[in-house]
Amino acid sequence: MEFKVTHRCHTTRARVSRMVLAHGETALPTFMPVATQAAIKGLTPEQVESLGITLILNNTYHLNLRPGVDVLKAAGGAHLFEGWRHNMLTDSGGFQLVSLSKFTTITEKGALFSSPFTGESTILTPEESISIQHAIGADIIMQLDDVGEYISISRYIGPRVEEAMERSIRWLDRCIQQHESSGQKHTQNLFAIVQGGLNPSLRDKCLDGMLERKDRVSGYAIGGLSGGEEKDVFWRIIKQCADRLPEDRPRYAMGIGFAEDLLVCVALGIDMADCVFPTRTARFGVALTHTGPMNLTLGKYAKDFDTIDSMCPCLTCRDGTSRALLHHIVTHETAAAHALTIHNIVFQAQVMGRARDAIIAGTFPDYLRSFFASYFGDRGYPEWCVAALRSVGVDLLENSNIPMVSGGGAKWEYSDAA
Ligand SMILES: [Zn+2]
Known part of the structure; x- marks a missing residue:
């Protein structure tokens, strides 16, 4: 991997970098759409590329x-199997194993689970996870980490979190060993995952351990967040980790996809993020826009003949597809899910692309202020966004008529569909 920071924001910790992998160059910060079953639901590889x-x-x-x-081995890897010519990152498989299988047990050896198809008992070890990711052939592969027996572990600060954090460091060593002995070291890049739940001192301990292994990993992810924790805790953990992670390695915040979360993370020094939210919410009929999410299943769009967003360059908006048409077909025609998926992926790409342009132009704080003003408008700024951006020198409330609201912030139209 070639990784170089090319521009830095003079106010915040945001930066623009160039990351060159085996399947080309990717400009960071970036948002990664999730292709669950070897494809982004409803889109061909050519469409995603376009x-x-x-x-x-x-x-x-x-x-x-x-x-x-x-x-996958017979096909020559997932790139060839899927017809995808650009870069790919695979997760370790551990998180989904825990979130999808009720019967997963974590032991020092690995994660024990029963196959949802055959019921057969199987174990996913750190070595096995790396071998599978080698067979898939992703450009970036993730260590297997201990995410606990249940998805909500990040809410807990008890001894299980400490055990999981320490085990994640031990498992990182096993992943490194497997990766380095495989011959894939020069084409595939291993990322470590910082754990430690919502406990700052456990996060620091994990960072200590993982930074010691810096020469043997290509990048770092921050895991164990986005599990429904308080937003005020979320951003502080992101900041704590981003502040300590090395300048010369990409920093990846896992499971982050709301526009406001993405921009706060970028301001705190994050380079990469992923989430199923933009594509999943599209299938529920929600379009993401710079004035907030728009739930096209609502009756108020039945006679709304505007496009989703007149400024949006996506195919759906350029074709003149109206909100009324989308409302009409949204829950029963796959064409609607398709059209909204295209729009939402372009929206995410634009949020991040404009962030990169603004960092390069030296106007990132202005971009943050104008994006948040447009996005939250009279709903008011969530208190946590104000606090997080203040911590890096940007005050959303300065010269603004928009109020600050405490708690989780705006209640969007998608509240029951997201
Ligand atoms: Zn659009």
């Missing part, structure tokens, strides 16, 4: 179950 996407995330858990490692 949206300007150069890095996608594939789920190891799903690829390992279907089509399975044998098919």
Whole structure:
């Protein structure tokens, strides 16, 4: 991997970098759409490529179950199998194993689970996770980390979080060992995952351990967040980790996809993020826009003949597809899911692309102020966004008529569909 920071924001910790992997160059910060079953639901690889996407995330858990490692090996890897010519990142499979299988047990050896298809008991070890990711052939592969027996572990600060954090460091060593002995070291890049739940001192301990292994990993992810924790805790953990992670390695915040979260993370020094939210919410009929999410299933769009966003360059908006038409077909025609998926992926790409342009132009604080003003408008700024951006020198409330609201912030139209 070639990784170089090319521009820095003079106010915040935001930066623009160039990351060159085996399948080309990706400009950071970037948002990675998630292709769960070897494809972004509803889109062909050519369509994804035409949206300007150069890095996608594939789920190891799903690829390992279907089509399975044998098919991927026979195909020559997931790139060839899927017809995807650009960069790809795979997760370790551990998180989905825990979130999708009720019967997963974590032991020092690995994660024990029963196959959802055969019921057969299987173990996913750190070595196995790396081998599967080698067979998939992703440009960036993730260490297997201990995410606990249940998805909500990040809410807990108890001894299980400490055990999981320490085990994640031990498992990183096993992943490094497997990766370095494989011959894939020069084409595939291993990222470590910082754990430690919501406890700052456990996060620091994990950072200590993982920074010691810096020469043997290509990048760092921050895991264990986005599990429904308080937003005020979320941004402080991101900041704590981003502040300590090395300047010369990409920093990846896992499971982050709301526009406001993305921009706060970028301001705190994050380079990469992924989430199923933009594509999943599209299938529920929600379009993302710079004035907030728009739930096209609502009756108020039945006679609204505007496009989703007159300024949007996506195919759906350029074709003149009206909100009324989308409302009419949204829950029963796959064409609607398709049209909204295209729009939402372009929206995410634009949020990040404009962030990169603004960092390069030296106007990132202005971009943050104008984006948040347009996005939250009279709903008011969430208190946590104000606090997070203040911590890096940007005050949303300065010269602004928009009030600050405490708690989780704006209640969007998608509240029951997201
Ligand atoms: Zn659009």
